[in-house]
Amino acid sequence: MTAAAYQQLEQRFAHIWALEQAQELLHWDRETLMPSGGASARGEQLAALELVVHERMTDPVLSDLLDNAEVDAPNDPWPAANLRLMRREWRHANALGADLVEASSRAVSAAVAVWLNARPKADFQAFLPAFREVVGLTREVAAAKAEALQVSPYDALLNRYEDGISGDEIDRLFARLADVLPSLRDRILAHQETGAAPALPQGPFAAGRQRALGERLMAFAGFDTDSGRLDISAHPFTAGAPGDVRITTRFDEDDFTSSVMAVMHETGHALYEQGLPHDWRFQPVGQAANMTVHESQSLLVEMQAARSAEFLGFIAPVMQQELGGTGQGWDADNLHRLTIRVGPGFIRVDADEVHYPFHITLRTRLERALIAGEMDPGDVPEAWNTGMAELVGVTPPDNRLGCLQDIHWATGLFGYFPTYSLGALAAAQLFRAACDQVPQIKPSLAQGDFAPLLIWLREKVHGQGSLLSTQELLEQASGAQLGTAAFEAHLEQRYLG
Amino acid sequence: MTAAAYQQLEQRFAHIWALEQAQELLHWDRETLMPSGGASARGEQLAALELVVHERMTDPVLSDLLDNAEVDAPNDPWPAANLRLMRREWRHANALGADLVEASSRAVSAAVAVWLNARPKADFQAFLPAFREVVGLTREVAAAKAEALQVSPYDALLNRYEDGISGDEIDRLFARLADVLPSLRDRILAHQETGAAPALPQGPFAAGRQRALGERLMAFAGFDTDSGRLDISAHPFTAGAPGDVRITTRFDEDDFTSSVMAVMHETGHALYEQGLPHDWRFQPVGQAANMTVHESQSLLVEMQAARSAEFLGFIAPVMQQELGGTGQGWDADNLHRLTIRVGPGFIRVDADEVHYPFHITLRTRLERALIAGEMDPGDVPEAWNTGMAELVGVTPPDNRLGCLQDIHWATGLFGYFPTYSLGALAAAQLFRAACDQVPQIKPSLAQGDFAPLLIWLREKVHGQGSLLSTQELLEQASGAQLGTAAFEAHLEQRYLG
Numbered sequence: 001m002t003a004a005a006y007q008q009l010e011q012r013f014a015h016i017w018a019l020e021q022a023q024e025l026l027h028w029d030r031e032t033l034m035p036s037g038g039a040s041a042r043g044e045q046l047a048a049l050e051l052v053v054h055e056r057m058t059d060p061v062l063s064d065l066l067d068n069a070e071v072d073a074p075n076d077p078w079p080a081a082n083l084r085l086m087r088r089e090w091r092h093a094n095a096l097g098a099d100l101v102e103a104s105s106r107a108v109s110a111a112v113a114v115w116l117n118a119r120p121k122a123d124f125q126a127f128l129p130a131f132r133e134v135v136g137l138t139r140e141v142a143a144a145k146a147e148a149l150q151v152s153p154y155d156a157l158l159n160r161y162e163d164g165i166s167g168d169e170i171d172r173l174f175a176r177l178a179d180v181l182p183s184l185r186d187r188i189l190a191h192q193e194t195g196a197a198p199a200l201p202q203g204p205f206a207a208g209r210q211r212a213l214g215e216r217l218m219a220f221a222g223f224d225t226d227s228g229r230l231d232i233s234a235h236p237f238t239a240g241a242p243g244d245v246r247i248t249t250r251f252d253e254d255d256f257t258s259s260v261m262a263v264m265h266e267t268g269h270a271l272y273e274q275g276l277p278h279d280w281r282f283q284p285v286g287q288a289a290n291m292t293v294h295e296s297q298s299l300l301v302e303m304q305a306a307r308s309a310e311f312l313g314f315i316a317p318v319m320q321q322e323l324g325g326t327g328q329g330w331d332a333d334n335l336h337r338l339t340i341r342v343g344p345g346f347i348r349v350d351a352d353e354v355h356y357p358f359h360i361t362l363r364t365r366l367e368r369a370l371i372a373g374e375m376d377p378g379d380v381p382e383a384w385n386t387g388m389a390e391l392v393g394v395t396p397p398d399n400r401l402g403c404l405q406d407i408h409w410a411t412g413l414f415g416y417f418p419t420y421s422l423g424a425l426a427a428a429q430l431f432r433a434a435c436d437q438v439p440q441i442k443p444s445l446a447q448g449d450f451a452p453l454l455i456w457l458r459e460k461v462h463g464q465g466s467l468l469s470t471q472e473l474l475e476q477a478s479g480a481q482l483g484t485a486a487f488e489a490h491l492e493q494r495y496l497g
Numbered sequence: 498m499t500a501a502a503y504q505q506l507e508q509r510f511a512h513i514w515a516l517e518q519a520q521e522l523l524h525w526d527r528e529t530l531m532p533s534g535g536a537s538a539r540g541e542q543l544a545a546l547e548l549v550v551h552e553r554m555t556d557p558v559l560s561d562l563l564d565n566a567e568v569d570a571p572n573d574p575w576p577a578a579n580l581r582l583m584r585r586e587w588r589h590a591n592a593l594g595a596d597l598v599e600a601s602s603r604a605v606s607a608a609v610a611v612w613l614n615a616r617p618k619a620d621f622q623a624f625l626p627a628f629r630e631v632v633g634l635t636r637e638v639a640a641a642k643a644e645a646l647q648v649s650p651y652d653a654l655l656n657r658y659e660d661g662i663s664g665d666e667i668d669r670l671f672a673r674l675a676d677v678l679p680s681l682r683d684r685i686l687a688h689q690e691t692g693a694a695p696a697l698p699q700g701p702f703a704a705g706r707q708r709a710l711g712e713r714l715m716a717f718a719g720f721d722t723d724s725g726r727l728d729i730s731a732h733p734f735t736a737g738a739p740g741d742v743r744i745t746t747r748f749d750e751d752d753f754t755s756s757v758m759a760v761m762h763e764t765g766h767a768l769y770e771q772g773l774p775h776d777w778r779f780q781p782v783g784q785a786a787n788m789t790v791h792e793s794q795s796l797l798v799e800m801q802a803a804r805s806a807e808f809l810g811f812i813a814p815v816m817q818q819e820l821g822g823t824g825q826g827w828d829a830d831n832l833h834r835l836t837i838r839v840g841p842g843f844i845r846v847d848a849d850e851v852h853y854p855f856h857i858t859l860r861t862r863l864e865r866a867l868i869a870g871e872m873d874p875g876d877v878p879e880a881w882n883t884g885m886a887e888l889v890g891v892t893p894p895d896n897r898l899g900c901l902q903d904i905h906w907a908t909g910l911f912g913y914f915p916t917y918s919l920g921a922l923a924a925a926q927l928f929r930a931a932c933d934q935v936p937q938i939k940p941s942l943a944q945g946d947f948a949p950l951l952i953w954l955r956e957k958v959h960g961q962g963s964l965l966s967t968q969e970l971l972e973q974a975s976g977a978q979l980g981t982a983a984f985e986a987h988l989e990q991r992y993l994g
Binding site: 014015018019021022025026029033034035036037038039040041042044045047048049051052224225226227228229240241242243244281282 | 511512515516518519522523526530531532533534535536537538539541542544545546548549721722723724725726737738739740741778779
């Protein structure tokens, strides 16, 4: 009886998951290929799918099946975790009414369309009405979920992206970073001043050649091109479905290191998706775990592996060859110093790993205030610029380089930003554990060979799907819960060692 | 009460239509971009969406709303036609059970994946099991629809793509073609023999340059790039959503005329989609009418306009310039003779307009027999080759050039092929009417200007959406129901004139 209930749940969730994948492809297409004229119809398509998924998730039969299956929950760890995750999905969906779900979906589609036009013009006032609508509806979502999950409204949003680390624990980790990072940053900048600045190889570097280089790098890292592809979008991201993992990048013809590292970053996400347990690919437990783990995989590949002296030593001649580089700056030492150059800047996605957490702190602070109703959306630009001056030490000259730079809030992603920094901590902790356990990893990177690292990640992270909580996964892989020690040590060693 | 019912129907059909658009994008993506590893998950996504749409269409509330709305149907022609089309959609969907819908969707996804591998290897035996499955399920679909629509099983399938011309009338038109075309074809071939063969400009012509040329041609024809795009697929096709109309082509580096004319063909489809009535874009009446009309638009632009001596005279130097052509064969007269060269061949999509109807006759004959259960799917290769010898006069050397060439049957499209030839008849009839009514059309084509033609099409065809039946539309636009006279006259004039 209960086993039958669980089987029926698997069927229902496979169906729901297929619909969510369809949504994801529509999102991906919107960011990569869709002509501007398609925005209105795409909004309708996404809202329709959102409604169907919500209807499936709030079907009383589903609720009964969950109750029945939980009476005598499966003993095997995979189905047991799967059932827990089904309940988690159910809780988030059932906290919201269909009207709110549909209104949010439409508000987001409208806001994204406005944002795409407003950002290049740095026109916050044009964005404000749509932004206000999204914030208002997200506050309603947060309030409803807070009641259902019995946490604060902001933590209820955060919970969607990271439920394996408590809000208090996240506060503790961020407080520690706030304590140690400012002085560490200052020491790093001072130390960097003592050496010569790296030379910047002279472009332009044609997009086609950068793309070919990116594809070679993906191959070095182990990306399977039969199960994925590389495309172009304004902001690099990863999306897709089982067997179809899509990463994007953009090409700056003056600075190829930007696209190279974006490709490595997204490849880290993609390797995770391509390594998820195949047998569970249509079930919740077969999906990637919380966003902290996802970000740890992109940052591990980009920040820990790809920007290492070992890998840079290997790819320096590859980069020069693929880009047809001549003149100065193509030696491995210079390219390595170039890719780990530290300095304040306006743009989060271009920030170095030392400054990145400050950008996250700012966004977390502002979105907490917005969700709490303590800040009016119209006050964001001023608060943003003040925060940037305080935290990063620079004031954006306009809102394009300021509060309009990220798409997240337009798409209703509130509570997501903290996982970037949690991911950076986890990346450092996992990479150190991997290198301790498998001494061959670093020498292999120096040969352009990710295999020893990938094998370890497949076993400890990718192949685990959502079986473990973030903390369980980190404990099993690295012997400790998430902390800041490995990240601090990594910065000390790379920049002051 | 009934007005309220109609309003609710509009909402429900807009929702269903949005879901169908999502399906269409998933199909488009599968043919253009999807890596092979994504086939299994894509099949699940499409099956899930198919089920949801079917569930919406068979919801008893929808049935009640239709009954109520029809009691006092709207008087305005647009809502009245919309309500009739809703009932038509309802009839097709409600003829089928959910199990059959889901099984068909999965069988088609599997068959397409097998066909993609089997075709290049000419391996019909590898395709046969999946093909047999699709034929079997399509026969079930045909039987169920035949009962619901009170027509023969094959006519029930045909009805999905063309319901404005009766099956008997279609038989009459095809019989007339079978009467006149063989001798006309022989006279054309004999006449062609009396002149010198056109020279073939020497390639290779890089895909990138052909693409740039294609984009210029699309612009000449009036394609709006803010509301559409051009991509690459194995078979050219058109898909999309309101404001987002996507055409595809493929590039043969030895023969650029093939991609040029494929682009013009799909542009004809796209202009139709881009010209549909905006206010009705999420309703059945706002969609393109039957496939006969759709094919008439592609063939009108390609066969009637783009292959005319007038337009060829204009684009000959454009083609030479964009492709960097040197040497012989670039003069307008030669290029025109090249693009209207007639000869037998194996491949339908490469066939000239004189031979094309013979390819359609073969497919129609075979699919009628398959649906009637008078032919076993395993006997298709032999019947195909025999039919080709009889109708076209050539015998395919293998199944890649024979019965495996088209994707249609793998995707469950039975009853669709006849609309290609009906569309050719309609294209000739409409183009003649347009040129008679607007003398400026042909001189404008000689200047590369499609505007006078497009204005006429916007008014008489595109802007009508599905307001009129195929016969009504032809009567209003050309003064007569669909016939073969204009097509015959066109062939006489172009090839024997």
